[in-house]
Amino acid sequence: MSVFGMSRTIMRNLFSGPATRLYPTREKEPHRAARSRGRIEIDIEACIFCSACAKRCPTDAIIVSKTDKEWNIDRLRCCTCNACVEVCPKKCLAMGNRYTPPTVTKDKDIFRQPPRPPKEPETIPGA
Amino acid sequence: MSPLDTALLAIVVVVAAPIAGGLLAGIDRKLSARMQSRWGPPLLQPFYDVRKLFRKETIVVRRSQNFYVYFFFVFMVFTAALFFTGGDILLTIFALTLASIFLVLAAYKASSPYSFIGAERELILMMAYEPMVLLAAVGMYLVTRSFIVVDIARSPQLLALRLPGLFIGFVVVLVVKMRKSPFDLAASHHAHQEIVRGITTEFSGRTLALIEIAHWYETTVVLGMAALFFAALPWLAAVAAGCVFFLILLVDNVFARVKWQVALATAWITAAALGVGNILVVFFLR
Amino acid sequence: MNPREHQTIEEIPAAALLERVQKMRSEGWRLVHAACTRLVADQEVNYCFDRDGQSLDSPDSATLRGMHTLRVRLPMIDPELPSISSFYWPAFLYENEMHDLFGITVKGMAVDFHGHLYTTMVPTPYVTKEPDHGD
Amino acid sequence: MGTRTVIPFGPQHPVLPEPIHLDLVLEDEKVVEAIPKIGYVHRGFEKLVEKMDFNELVYVADRICGICAFIHSMAYCQGVEAVMSVEVPPRAEFLRTIWSELARLSSHLLWLGLMADAFGFESLFMQSFRIREKIVDMLEEMTGGRIILGVCRVGGVRRDVPNDALADIVRRVKDLGVEMHRLADVFLQDDSVKHRLVGVGVLIRDQAAELGCVGPMLRASGVSRDTRTLGYAAYGSVDFAPIVEKDGDSYARCAVRIRELxxxxxxxxxxxxxxxxxxxxxxxxxxxxxxxxSRCEQPRGEVIHYVKGDGTRYLQRYRVRTPTFANIPALLRMLQGCELADVPVLVLTIDPCISCTER
Structure with missing residues (x-):
């Protein structure tokens, strides 16, 4: 007869503390593996609005507007497949290793490129 | 004790027993969680749950099913009051059984296949543990010459020394009564079984809260009965009750749920070997 | 780097299906799966069989494994097939699927779900809706 | 003869992780008939070939199933590669093999946990999942995804793993072996577990073959058939033999999966x-x-990805026959005459993945 086979593991568990965390109050440290596909980050300053990412996106999560200089992403549609990052010609897209925080609304993340300041005419000091 | 004292004590018991039972349930959940290397809920979670249940809508299949649950609750309160005011242990046991019968009736009345099968299994479990409970009472009588809880508790003899078999058998009963694995086939705490939550599947809202509170009463009564085996040394009784409680949690976590045939066989074999054997020894070696 | 599995296809008329399947069974093949494909004007049903370690083309080579497909062509409108579930009992699931998704009437299925295996909003979606490549 | 009760079992049921519905006709506690119904999660994946080109379809294949995701995408890619006669670089083949095996570990540990839950052994369930978590962490470190790895593509894989990182993974997987041994001891030795598994749902060798079983179901009945022996990916270059048990009951299936760990x-x-x-x-x-x-060995058994292209961006037909689809007939056969308490065990014993079955 073999019973209580599990008791060793159980007693060890009891005294070694829980293996789980009280998420979201406590997150895993270090937060994620460096390679984790968390969410797409964009360096909007470098974007040229070529729409290559939007075309490659399998879930149509990305919408790019060249006229408004606007890049937006539906985080809930995005399947973090990394296709947009791979295709970006300016390398302004990156895969961040943190997940999008939980949300209760279906908002889009909108990034707008600030209008570039018009080039000031070079002033010659002392002129 | 004067009748007035008894009445006062009864009121204290009626208030204190569910608090103790709820705390025990909280400790149970916390300890079980730690055994499974989880954090587990806060200690007071059972109370939060019940508070929430009271605020919820009560949805019933048939209105009459709740009627039986009220009786279940009332008899459980009565059992606790009777036991802790030092009444007749036989009467306590019968009241406890009657209460359980009302729960079974309520489950039958709900006319859901899950609670129907749960009720059938609960009846089988009652058949399984009832002989052992009665034998325990008989054993206590043989040693102390009384069925009255006060007299048993005041007996200078440490019952556990005279009735070790009965005590072990009674721990098995406790596992059944507290709805713990391996005997949680009629209604498990986690509703993770083929008949969902078995006997209590069809209860909701306030009715379910009453069942929960009645279960707290039940836990305190059965743990109290276990402690009665050590009543001669009150501190030992407390320690023993704690140990038994921990042992039950451990058993809960190291066993798979058995099928009803095995549950019945285990309980009866324990009752026959440990219970009857112990009583025979006490009877002839007196 | 590794040799791809050897796979053969044999096109047969629908009338010869039962006879051919019976032969496959007596030769010890197992039914791997069965499925339809919508072609341009008609559709085809594939019954795939596998016999461990052997292929129809090279029965003597034990190392090469293979899959043999019996293929039946059916019209798009009112296609009909006999059930092979008398030879391969588990085929009833594939046949019910053919019925629900491709509208093929399969006669004599061991277990007939009467179109309730998959409940789709559009009946027989794989044939009634033309492929629409969108973008 | 007792009165007959009909117990509705699923599609939403605490012990059923998957949306399948069974009407169990009971006489007391004995199941005399089981009537199945699936089709709750038919998502029309195969119809998606019309909307997505063959490269994008990999993401779809990856998402057919939440527990055997990687092998689905690999089977799909192998299918397209075979059609297009693409030769995949050997390093990619080996990486695919490593990830398949880690996915199998994760899936089998998940199954063990669910199985423990089905027979009411909660701490064993938690312990299995605790071990599985570490496997999932490893997958995340290597590929970036925990469950849906998203690393396979037609023509290779999308991420390389440095050799020293691989060595680290191997060391950690081997360390996990110790914990898995403890787990296995409980599953295979504990009497209360044996009471729930031994002799439950017996399929003898011929029955299992006749019912078209695949994977551990089939191997537990004594048939040595494992699609990995075809030598796809790098399986031709590693040394292994299919794991076979003889008894054909739930215990044997459990043993097969544990030995496969x-x-x-x-x-x-x-x-x-x-x-x-x-x-x-x-x-x-x-x-x-x-x-x-294209055939691959999923944790649940042989999976078939049929790919047919007509020379355009879009495939003409994409068809997935998942292992559960092949195992359902056996489940129906086993349920007849079993006890109600055995139903969860039997349903779990085929390792059902209804969502991927219905695609």
Whole structure:
């Protein structure tokens, strides 16, 4: 007869503390593996609005507007497949290793490129 | 004790027993969680749950099913009051059984296949543990010459020394009564079984809260009965009750749920070997 | 780097299906799966069989494994097939699927779900809706 | 003869992780008839070939199932590669093998946990999941995804793993072996577990073959058939033999899966030690024309990805026959005459993945 086979593991568990965390109050440290596909980050300053990412996106999560200089992403549609990052010609897209925080609304993340300041005419000091 | 004292004590018991039972349930959940290397809920979670249940809508299949649950609750309160005011242990046991019968009736009345099968299994479990409970009472009588809880508790003899078999058998009963694995086939705490939550599947809202509170009463009564085996040394009784409680949690976590045939066989074999054997020894070696 | 599995296809008329399947069974093949494909004007049903370690083309080579497909062509409108579930009992699931998704009437299925295996909003979606490549 | 009760079992049921519905006709506690119904999660994946080109379809294949995701995408890619005659670089083949085996570990541990839950052994369930978590963490470190790895593509894989990182993974998987042994001891030795598994749902060798079982279901009945022996990916270069048990009951199926855990650990180590250097992907040009039945061994058994292209961006037909589809007839046969308490065990014993069955 073999019973209580599990008791060793159980007693060890009891005294070694829980293996789980009280998420979201406590997150895993270090937060994620460096390679984790968390969410797409964009360096909007470098974007040229070529729409290559939007075309490659399998879930149509990305919408790019060249006229408004606007890049937006539906985080809930995005399947973090990394296709947009791979295709970006300016390398302004990156895969961040943190997940999008939980949300209760279906908002889009909108990034707008600030209008570039018009080039000031070079002033010659002392002129 | 004067009748007035008894009445006062009864009121204290009626208030204190569910608090103790709820705390025990909280400790149970916390300890079980730690055994499974989880954090587990806060200690007071059972109370939060019940508070929430009271605020919820009560949805019933048939209105009459709740009627039986009220009786279940009332008899459980009565059992606790009777036991802790030092009444007749036989009467306590019968009241406890009657209460359980009302729960079974309520489950039958709900006319859901899950609670129907749960009720059938609960009846089988009652058949399984009832002989052992009665034998325990008989054993206590043989040693102390009384069925009255006060007299048993005041007996200078440490019952556990005279009735070790009965005590072990009674721990098995406790596992059944507290709805713990391996005997949680009629209604498990986690509703993770083929008949969902078995006997209590069809209860909701306030009715379910009453069942929960009645279960707290039940836990305190059965743990109290276990402690009665050590009543001669009150501190030992407390320690023993704690140990038994921990042992039950451990058993809960190291066993798979058995099928009803095995549950019945285990309980009866324990009752026959440990219970009857112990009583025979006490009877002839007196 | 590794040799791809050897796979053969044999096109047969629908009338010869039962006879051919019976032969496959007596030769010890197992039914791997069965499925339809919508072609341009008609559709085809594939019954795939596998016999461990052997292929129809090279029965003597034990190392090469293979899959043999019996293929039946059916019209798009009112296609009909006999059930092979008398030879391969588990085929009833594939046949019910053919019925629900491709509208093929399969006669004599061991277990007939009467179109309730998959409940789709559009009946027989794989044939009634033309492929629409969108973008 | 007792009165007959009909117990509705699913599609939403605490012990059923998957949306299948069974009407169980009971006499007391004995099941006299089980009437199944699926179709709750039919998502029309196969119809998606019309909307997505053959490269994008990999993401879809990856998402057919939440527990055997990687092998689905691999089977699909192998199918397209066969049609297009693409030669995948050997390093990619080895990486695919390593990830398949880790996915198998994760899936089998998940199954063990669910199985423990089905027979009411909660701490065993938690312990299985605790071990599985570490496997999932490893997958995340290597590929970036925990469940849906998203690393397979037509022509190779999308991410390389440095050799020293692989060595670290091998060391950690081997360390996990110790914990898995403790787990296995409970599953295979504990009497209360044996009471729930031994002799439950027996399928003898001929029955299992006749019912078209695949995977551990079939191997537990004594048939030595494992699609990995075809030698796809790098399985031709590693040394292993299918794991076979004889009894054909739930205990044997459990034993097969537990032994496969250790086999997978071994295969990961073997593949990591033999992995060649070089590229992990080739560029694929052109469109698929032709057809191929790609076969792989999922944790649940043999999966078939049928790919047929007509020379355009879009495939003409994409068809997935998942292992559960092949195992359902056996489930129906086993349920007849079993006890109600055995139903969860029997349903779990085929390792059902209804969501991927209905695609």
């Amino acid at each position: 250790f086999q997978s650990v071994d295969l990961v180590a073997q593949a990591a030690s033999k992995i060649p250097g070089g590229e992990v992907g080739v560029k694929v040009s052109g469109y698929p024309e032709g057809e191929y039945h």
